[in-house]
Amino acid sequence: MKEEIRETILKELAEGVIQLDDDRVKTAALKAIAEGLDPLVAIQEGLVRGMNTVGQLFQKGEYFVPEVLICADSLYAGLEILKPHLPKGQEIKKVGKVLIGSIEGDVHEIGKSLVSMMMDIGGFAVTDLGVDVPLQKFLSAHKEERCDIMAISALMSTTMLKMPEFIRAIKKEDPKVLVMVGGAPISRELAEKFGADGYAEDAQGAVLEGKKILHLQ
Amino acid sequence: MKAFERGIEMEPARKNFVVPLLGYPGLKLTKTTVLQALTDENAHYETVCALVEKFKPDAIFYIMDLTVEAEALGAKINFSINQSPSVGSQVVSSEQDLKNLFVPDPGKAGRMPLFLRVMERMKKTLPIPRAAYVIGPLTLAGEIAGVKNLMKILIRSADYARKILEFTTRVSKTYAQALVEAGADIICMLEPTAVLVSPRHFSQFSKPYAEEIAQSLRAVTVLHICGNTTPLIPEMIKTRVHGISIDSVVDLVGVLSQLKNGMAVIGNIDPMKAMVFDSPEVIREKVLALRRRASAHEKIFSALCHKGFSPGVPAQKSFHSNFILSSGCDLPPEVPLENVAAFMAAGRESLPSIS
Numbered sequence: 001m002k003e004e005i006r007e008t009i010l011k012e013l014a015e016g017v018i019q020l021d022d023d024r025v026k027t028a029a030l031k032a033i034a035e036g037l038d039p040l041v042a043i044q045e046g047l048v049r050g051m052n053t054v055g056q057l058f059q060k061g062e063y064f065v066p067e068v069l070i071c072a073d074s075l076y077a078g079l080e081i082l083k084p085h086l087p088k089g090q091e092i093k094k095v096g097k098v099l100i101g102s103i104e105g106d107v108h109e110i111g112k113s114l115v116s117m118m119m120d121i122g123g124f125a126v127t128d129l130g131v132d133v134p135l136q137k138f139l140s141a142h143k144e145e146r147c148d149i150m151a152i153s154a155l156m157s158t159t160m161l162k163m164p165e166f167i168r169a170i171k172k173e174d175p176k177v178l179v180m181v182g183g184a185p186i187s188r189e190l191a192e193k194f195g196a197d198g199y200a201e202d203a204q205g206a207v208l209e210g211k212k213i214l215h216l217q
Numbered sequence: 218m219k220a221f222e223r224g225i226e227m228e229p230a231r232k233n234f235v236v237p238l239l240g241y242p243g244l245k246l247t248k249t250t251v252l253q254a255l256t257d258e259n260a261h262y263e264t265v266c267a268l269v270e271k272f273k274p275d276a277i278f279y280i281m282d283l284t285v286e287a288e289a290l291g292a293k294i295n296f297s298i299n300q301s302p303s304v305g306s307q308v309v310s311s312e313q314d315l316k317n318l319f320v321p322d323p324g325k326a327g328r329m330p331l332f333l334r335v336m337e338r339m340k341k342t343l344p345i346p347r348a349a350y351v352i353g354p355l356t357l358a359g360e361i362a363g364v365k366n367l368m369k370i371l372i373r374s375a376d377y378a379r380k381i382l383e384f385t386t387r388v389s390k391t392y393a394q395a396l397v398e399a400g401a402d403i404i405c406m407l408e409p410t411a412v413l414v415s416p417r418h419f420s421q422f423s424k425p426y427a428e429e430i431a432q433s434l435r436a437v438t439v440l441h442i443c444g445n446t447t448p449l450i451p452e453m454i455k456t457r458v459h460g461i462s463i464d465s466v467v468d469l470v471g472v473l474s475q476l477k478n479g480m481a482v483i484g485n486i487d488p489m490k491a492m493v494f495d496s497p498e499v500i501r502e503k504v505l506a507l508r509r510r511a512s513a514h515e516k517i518f519s520a521l522c523h524k525g526f527s528p529g530v531p532a533q534k535s536f537h538s539n540f541i542l543s544s545g546c547d548l549p550p551e552v553p554l555e556n557v558a559a560f561m562a563a564g565r566e567s568l569p570s571i572s
Contacts, residue, residue, distance in 0.1 A: 020372065061448055065413035066368040073369070107295065107303040110364050110413065132295075157489045157549040158241075158300050184444050185489050185546075193494075 001035055009037055013046025013078060018053050020067060022074040029081035039082040040090060047075045047082075051121045055204030065110060068203070072117050094125040096214050099141050100151040101133035103162055108155035111183060114203040115151060122207035124149075135166050139173050147177065149198070149210055154183040160190075167195045178213050182206060232275075233508070234541040235564035236348075236483065240280035241301075241550040242557055243268040251550065252298045255282050258331050262338045269343055271554070272561050276346040276403060279335055281547045282328075283407060286352045286388055287360040289326035290318060299550065309362045312377060318361075320387045323395035333399045340400025346437075349401040351393045353408025353440070354426035357385035364410060371418055378422055386426040390433050397436045405439040405462065406430060412444040420452045428456045439483060443546050450475055465490070465545030469507065473514040476539055485545040486560065492544060492552045497559030504563035508542065512568060515540040 009032045016024035025047070032042040054071040057063040063071070086092075098119055102112045109131050120126045127145055129137055138150060150170055154160035160183060167179050180198035181191050191199035198213045200206035211217040244254060246267035253260040261280055269277050284302045288294045293306035309315050323329040332349070339347045352360070358381045359367045370378045393404045411423045431438040440453055441462035450472055453461050459480060463472055465487035472482045486492065491503050515538045542564045548557070 064415040064418065066371045066418060067415070069365065069368050070372050105297060105300045107305065110368070113365060156301065157493070157546075158551070160489070161493075161549070161551055187490065190490065190494075 001037060005035055006037060009035065009042065010046040010049070013042060014050030014053065016078070017047055017050030017071050017075045018057075020070040020074060022077040025074045025078040026081060029078040032082065033085055039085040040092065042082050043079065043092065047078045048121055051075050051118075055118060055207070059202060059204050065114065068114060072121070075121065093123070095123040095211065095216055096125070096148040097145060098124045098126045098149045098151055098210065099129060099138065099145060099147040100126060101129035101138065101153070102131040103152050103154045103159050103166065104132060104134045105162070106154050106156055106159035107131045108153070108183075111155060111203075112153040115153065115182060115200075115206045118203040118207050119151075119210060122210070124207075124210060135169055138166070138170065142170075142174060142177065148214060149178045149180055151180045151182070151206070151210075153181070154186065157185045160185050163196070164194045171195070180206065180209060180213070232536070233538045233564070234275040235543075235561060236274050236276045236278075236541055237272075237486075237544045237557065237560055238278060238281070238488070238547045239268045239272065239274065239557070240264075240278060240547060242548050242552045242554060243271075243280070244550050245554060246271060250298045251300060251302075252296055254280050255302060256296070256328065256331070258334050258338075261331070261335045265335070265339060266342065269345065272557055274345070274561065276348050277339070277343060278348040278350065278403075278405065279332065279339065281350050281407070282332075283350075283352055283356070283409075284360075285328055285332060286321075286357050286385075286392060289321035289323075289329050289392075290361060290388065292361065304360045307361065307363045307366075309381065312380065315381060315384060318384065320384075320391050323392045329392060329395070333395055336396055336399040336401050346402040347400055348403035348405055348439075349393075349396040350405050350407055351389045351396065351430075353406045353411065353423065353442075354382050354385045354389055354430065355414075355423040356408050356410040357389060358382055359410040361385070364413070367410075368413065371414065371422055375421070382422060382426050386429055390430045393430060393434055393436075397434055401436055403437040403439060404431075404434055405441055406458070407441050409441075409443040411442050411449065412446055416448050416452050419449050420455070424452050424456050427458070431456060431458045441483075441546075447471070454480065460541065462543065463545065467545075469540070470510050470514050473511060473540060476516075479518060481537075481539040481541050483541040483543045485543065488544045488546045488548050488552070492548055492556050492560065495556070497555050500556050500559045501563040501566075504542065504560055505566065505568070508540075508564075508568055511538075511540040 009028055012028035058068050100116050116126050116128045178197040181196040182200050188199045198209045200209040243264040247264045249260045254264050284294045284304050287304045292304050292308050294302050295305040296302045411419055438458040439460040439462050440458045443464050445466045447467050460483050462483040463485045465485045469485050517536045
């Protein structure tokens, strides 16, 4: 395949994600298949690269939650086309396992879902336990999945105050697991006070922080 | 000469209001649980009275509950003994669902009557301005349609979004008007979901509706949005409410300098980092530091001299700063009472003149 075609397809995939345009992404994904472009390359150098830019635009305050959600929908529309064409055994390499959930008593979903989605796209294997997750559910999920990182979110100050107890219990169960926390009332200072290993202000930051605490970056 | 006259005229009655978002810390005073306070009129009313008696703020809010309107629309509410309740079901999944909903009668629906009765009793007995919360239009839209769905609807089908917002506006407006009739001098609209959207989306999907609610009320109006609202401030100001309430991450001085004449900013001591975890001494320092920074930019004016803010004081004789000292957000139940006392005392301390 000509370098020029390859570059055009990859650019279209990335731009489609960035421009919230799922039709553009689908067209480019179909073209990638037709032209014989490696689906893994299309995913990582097209879709994921586009979503990284979206994450940066979000951090810079140019994109907000609605835009990021639609960009992600566009990315997933492309993934749906490309994934079935991945050769058997060739899977998207995962950099670590994450269990994520909003803490018990907290039903705020959106921030947690954004982190979950960006970490998934950023290369982590993510199991999302949902909202209002009691400690026992985190612990039993860890027993089954043996995750590297447990990510806990709280949007309310009242629920946030349960974090130290959660972190202590998780560390007691498995001292090797790393705990990341986030949510509007939390700061890095508080996260450290609570005994967390990682903290991020937003979803894009969570991807970088996750890689940092696993010493991947 | 003229300036001098204005100066001496203003001095005697100049006042810096101190109005923390109390509520939950009061539960300790009456040994009440969150659940009791939000489901039992007496427990709620007595907690509010105990707060006024103990801390003597310049205005008093009743206890915050963001689920009252959604509950009145038929949403399932998850209550717990010591945590604020949350909305547990989505009542609108389609335009047809929306068409089937009616604006609830505040005298009958869910716990709206409870809050109205609390307000009636506050009006009868409390000598300071009484403040009520209602939910903002975009936030109620998120509660009934699901926040994630709503975010996508804003981009994918703006017409449908507007239909939801026209409905939620009618709900909040009707409830807010009933609260004013019951005795509320101040209505604070809680619009936390707005922090998720761009200033452009805010100007389309929150601002006009919040403005419509505010303009329909014969009361002092406040718009509160949690979190980092720095990009939204210019649009928040355009809602023409009397006061913009900001969270602790926003630069209060930056907001003061943008305010239009007659508007106030309300904030913004950190309700967690400072109020829960700091000592009374550190809280005093933080309050004084905020007041010092604000004093260089605040304006003294009388436009806020609504009956609510100056009971019994003729408007022309009373002047207020457009900086109202408060917490950045609702204070959680874990705030030690001595920290609230330290906050109030530091708010009342006379600041040495910086000139």
